[in-house]
Amino acid sequence: MKKFRSLLLMALPLFALALSGCVKYNGRESSNPSAGASVVISQDSITLEEGKTSILTASCSRAVELMWESGNDEIVSLSSLTGSQVTVTAVKQGKTTVSAYVNYNSKKYSASCSVTVTRKGAVDPENPDKPDPSDPVTGETVTTYLVIGENGRYKGEPGKDIASLYLEYTVEFTAEVGTALPTNEDVTSTVTGSKFQYWQSYEGDGALTKWEKVPNARGKILYACFGGGDGSQPVTPEPEPEPQGTVTLYFAGINNWEDETVVNLGINAKFTAATKQANGNYKASIAVTGAIQSVNAYLNQGGQDGKYFHPTTGTVDYNRMNSAINTGDVKVELGKTYTITFIDWAYAEESWEHAWFSYSFTEGEPSEVTPGPTPVDTGKITLIFAGIEIWEDPTDVHFAINSNWKKAEKQNDGKYKVEFSFVTVTTLSCYMHQADAHKYFHPTKGDGTYDRFYSDVNMGEVTIEKDCTYVLTYTGWDNNHFETHDGDEHGWFTYSFAKLA
DSSP: OHHHHHHHHHHHHHHHHHHHTOEEETTEEESOTTOOOOEEESOSEEEEETTOEEEEEEEESSSSOOEEEESOTTTEEESOSBSSEEEEEEOSSEEEEEEEEEEETTEEEEEEEEEEEEOTTOSOTTSTTSOOOSOOOTTOEEEEEEEOOTTEEETTBOOEEEGGGTEEEEEEEEEETTSBOOOTTTEEESSTTOEEEEEEEEOTTSOEEEESBOOSSTTOEEEEEEESSTTOOOOOOOOOOOOEEEEEEEEESOTTOOSOOEEEEEETTEEEEOEEOTTSOEEEEEEEESOOOOEEEEEEESGGGSEEEEEOOSSOOOOTTOOEEOOTTOOOOTTOEEEEEEEEEEEEOTTSSEEEEEEEEEESSOSSOOOOOOOOOOEEEEEEEESOTTOOSOOEEEEEETTEEEEOEEOTTSOEEEEEEESOOSOEEEEEEETTTTEEEEEOOSSSOOOTTOOBOOOTTOOOOTTEEEEEEEEEEEEEEEEEETTEEEEEEEEEEEEOO
16 A cells, blocks of 8 residues: 555656646647647738739637738838738839748747739739830839949949849839939949039930939939049030021022023031022022031932032042032031032033032122023034954953043944043043953054053044044054053054044
8 A cells, every 4th residue: 555655646746747738729728739830821922013902811820919021111011010911002013022920939930922013004914024115104113223333332332233234333223203313422432532423314316314303214224424533434514505597508600501400508418409589599598406517519400310410529530429518718607698609510421410510609699690601412422443353352442532431342344333422522532452462552642652541542633523423543553662561561553533424
């Protein structure tokens, strides 16, 4: 009996210890005092547009108070931080989490919901970063990319690289349209003495635009401008307003021209078709924006497929694109009047599809009606090369009128023939070429000298008239003089020149 009492006394403390370890759960004792707590949330993920709300609920396996927290209060806000239910409000575009949690036995147990906030009016809510071509609505939050450069700092921190936009040293600044952009209080430089001045953007025309407020645009890229300091970016001065006004141009000297002529006058190669006046002069008032860099003029007869007349540069270069007027010592200014006066023809293409004229340029209106030369009707002549009909070596014959060269065509009778259009004939030229034999043959000068670059034909007493045919006849070699230069053989021939009856 004594032994039994001893065993009972030893068992009582163990039983009491076991009872003291029980925990109540919903009015019942838990059989597992070491178990934790589990939290369940109503949704694993939600997507909200900025300004929209959603309700989340949660429960816990333990009779303890539920609490809520947001991973980023700038993206979502919560209606309450305690309770089994909470309202989630989307604040701005981004991603974060909302969690329900409990503290139980000195441990935290939680469940989370992933929240995606899309911008208001997003093109594709499932892809909120997709570019949106529309303008932001009033009060919308946008992201502006601020490029601060290698030496720039925003709130003491350097910018980061954004590979998708090919940007370096950049700050993603998110704020409502129209709110203030960061100033020199937050934007600094590591360069001694350098200070932030303003934000600027490069627009489509290359101009710089200053910004103080968040632009009404999504993803706008702005660049920091710093001034002062050693090696800092200088302040870009604001551009001066471009001058605007008109210049009045007259074209005179063609009053007696009978062919319908369009006179095109311009400033900085921006042309206006001038209006013919009662006195035969032409006038155009030309609007100008910016500096005056050139005065321009050209004439046209017969439309696009007709004739074009250009101001001469003073050099015979056959530049069909030339329209610039040499203004000389005359300064061209807005609000003033100037006159271009046709003087004479300088030179022309053989067909006269393009010709170049000399002129004068003066300030003021034309003092009087000054008719200038009228374009001469072009005539045609036929040139024939004879005397080498029995030659067996392939030979090319080339003729030129006023240095405009053409290759003559060999006829069935062995002679060579070519046609030219002309106004007046200043020079007639000719040479022969045998390409296979590397030989050139030139007309003789007849004075005992031999010039490889000489090709003029002595026309003697013959006068060139339009609609006529002329024959140049090979008569022999001049003293059988031949010479070799750079692998080519040169010879000089005698000839006669006559009008064909």
